[in-house]
Amino acid sequence: MGSKPTAVFLSIALIASGVATAPAGAEAIADFYRGKTVTLHVGAGVGSGIDLATRMVARNLGRHLPGQPTVIVKNMIGGGGLQLFNYLYAIAPKDGTEFGAVVQFPFEFLFDALNTKANFDAGKFTWIGGPVDFAAVAVAWNASTPVRKADDLLTHEMIIAGSSATSGSATDAYVARSILGFKFKVVLGYPGGAELDLAMIRGETQGRAQLSWPALKQRNPQWIADNKVSILYQMGLQKSADIPAHIPLILDFAKTPEDRAVLELKFATYAMGYPIFGPPRIPAPRLAVMRKALIDTLNDPITRADAAKLRIDIDPVAGETMERIVNKAVAAPPAVVSRLIEASKPTN
Numbered sequence: 001m002g003s004k005p006t007a008v009f010l011s012i013a014l015i016a017s018g019v020a021t022a023p024a025g026a027e028a029i030a031d032f033y034r035g036k037t038v039t040l041h042v043g044a045g046v047g048s049g050i051d052l053a054t055r056m057v058a059r060n061l062g063r064h065l066p067g068q069p070t071v072i073v074k075n076m077i078g079g080g081g082l083q084l085f086n087y088l089y090a091i092a093p094k095d096g097t098e099f100g101a102v103v104q105f106p107f108e109f110l111f112d113a114l115n116t117k118a119n120f121d122a123g124k125f126t127w128i129g130g131p132v133d134f135a136a137v138a139v140a141w142n143a144s145t146p147v148r149k150a151d152d153l154l155t156h157e158m159i160i161a162g163s164s165a166t167s168g169s170a171t172d173a174y175v176a177r178s179i180l181g182f183k184f185k186v187v188l189g190y191p192g193g194a195e196l197d198l199a200m201i202r203g204e205t206q207g208r209a210q211l212s213w214p215a216l217k218q219r220n221p222q223w224i225a226d227n228k229v230s231i232l233y234q235m236g237l238q239k240s241a242d243i244p245a246h247i248p249l250i251l252d253f254a255k256t257p258e259d260r261a262v263l264e265l266k267f268a269t270y271a272m273g274y275p276i277f278g279p280p281r282i283p284a285p286r287l288a289v290m291r292k293a294l295i296d297t298l299n300d301p302i303t304r305a306d307a308a309k310l311r312i313d314i315d316p317v318a319g320e321t322m323e324r325i326v327n328k329a330v331a332a333p334p335a336v337v338s339r340l341i342e343a344s345k346p347t348n
Contacts, residue, residue, distance in 0.1 A: 026066060029289055033067030036097055040073050040276065041088070043081040043102040045192030049215025050274045051075065053131050053312055054101045057276070057294070060303040064293040069097075076100075077191055082117060082166050085109065088279045089120035096286035099128060099278045103193075103212065104136075104168045104269045105322075107329045107340070118166075123330045124280040126287055127322035129294045130273035131307075133315040135213040135240035137247065138172070138232040145206040150233045150248060153182035161196045161205040162188045165346040168269075169196060172235065173209035175266050178343035180253050184209055186346065210235070213243055218311040236270040242313070262339045265332050272325055273317040291319045 038061070042054045051073070058071045065071075076084045081102045092098040109122040140147040140158060147158050153176075162170030165188060173184040187205060190196050193215065199205040213234070216223065223229045233250050234243050250267065254260035276294065278287070297303050298316045307314050 025285060029285060030066035032096075032286070033065055033069040036067070036069045038062070038065070038069050038071045038096075039098045040071065041076045041084055041098065041100045042073055043076055043078075043084040043100060045077055045194055046075055048103075048193040049212045049218060050101060050103050052218070052310055053214075053274055054276070056303065056306050056310060056312060057101075057131055057297060060297045060300060060306065061293060064296040064300070066289060078164075081106065082109075082164070085122070085125075086117075086119050088125070088277070092279050094279045094281045096278070096282050096290060099276055099290075101130075101274060101276045103274065104134060105272055105275050105277070105326070106166065106168055106171060107265060107269050109166075110326070110329055121280075123326060125326075126278040126280065126282045127319040127326065128276040128278060128287075128290050129319040129322065130275050130317040131298055131314055132214055132273045132312065133240075133317055134236075134270050134273040135243055136168075136172075136210050136235045136270055137213050137216070137243065138176075138207065138209050138235075138250075139211050139216075139229040140207040140232060141200040141203075141205070142228055142230055144200070144203050147207065147232070148230045150182070150250075150253065153184070153232070155183070157183040157185055159185045159187060159206045160209045161190045161199040162186045162209075163190050163192060163196070164188060169193075169208065169210045170346060171344045172266075174346060175263070175340070175343045176209065176250065178345075179259050179262055179339075180250075180255075188346075207232075213240065214313060217313075221311075235267045237264060237268055258336075258339070261333075261336045262343060265329060265336055265340050266343075268325055268329060271317075272322045273315070275317070275322055277322070287319075294319075 040054050040058050042051050044050050055073050058073045062068050062071045084100045088100050109118050145158050147156050160173055170186050173186050176182040177184045196208055231247050233248050235250050239249050251260055251263050254263055298314050
């Protein structure tokens with residue numbers, strides 16, 4: 001008799017704290033996803049490095065989500081991810097059933113740097129995580145140009161391909177040209193990574209200002225083995241342990257602290273890897289479930305075996321990490337933001 005009130009008060013306390021309702025909440029999420037389809041939209045072409053990585057995630061994600069929904073991939077190409085960002089922000093359901101994946105998240109969109117077609121507040125997306133810690137390099141196609149190292153770009157013009165003026169394939173070149181004086185000439189209009197590669201091979205262009213290192217190793221490792229390309233420099237905030245140590249970091253070419261601050265803001269996005277992100281206002285419990293499911297998927301031995309067959313080196317980036325990177329970019333000093341906006345403009 002004497003213990004009954006204590007038990008009642010303990011039950012009330014557990015309910016108030018949410019502990020007692022946790023199983024019910026988990027079951028509600030499972031009920032929501034059961035029988036549904038979760039769509040991952042890839043802002044790049046079929047067969048690209050991010051496409052292969054996202055499809056690997058999609059094949060394995062469903063069994064780690066409550067209710068085990070079907071997970072599919074759709075490709076949405078346009079504006080270097082701009083079409084995908086606009087779609088997820090304004091059109092996609094905000095319920096945790098549609099997400100996007102891009103090669104990199106361009107911080108210029110945080111500041112409406114290039115045009116009014118960016119119809120979204122980039123700081124309000126929800127960040128799930130990513131399968132790899134992205135590393136990118138600039139390369140020269142040896143058969144088409146005498147450029148062999150980054151310093152050569154100060155005296156030799158190199159023609160590179162870009163998908164659109166807002167894509168990283170172009171803006172990386174614009175910023176390097178404006179801040180560092182690298183003589184890039186950018187030719188736009190190539191739909192995706194496969195077409196950018198083909199342009200080099202055909203001699204239409206002479207290199208790329210942005211090439212995923214994982215994708216290079218995955219799709220074209222013979223380019224390095226056969227000395228078809230010269231690796232000029234790597235992007236990011238620190239050198240990748242996976243890239244040969246003698247390849248310089250683009251930040252090392254900055255002439256002033258102000259130049260370096262602009263480059264750091266531009267290339268911090270590489271620390272986000274291949275980000276998988278969602279629309280604003282996804283319910284917090286579903287966001288938490290999706291983040292956990294992605295990490296569980298990437299740690300799953302079945303996924304790891306799948307990745308090994310594709311020559312994908314899994315190196316997960318947490319959604320919380322991506323959120324911190326974006327929040328820091330949003331808080332960047334106005335003078336640095338202004339210089340990045342000007343440096344990102346597509347002038348040839």
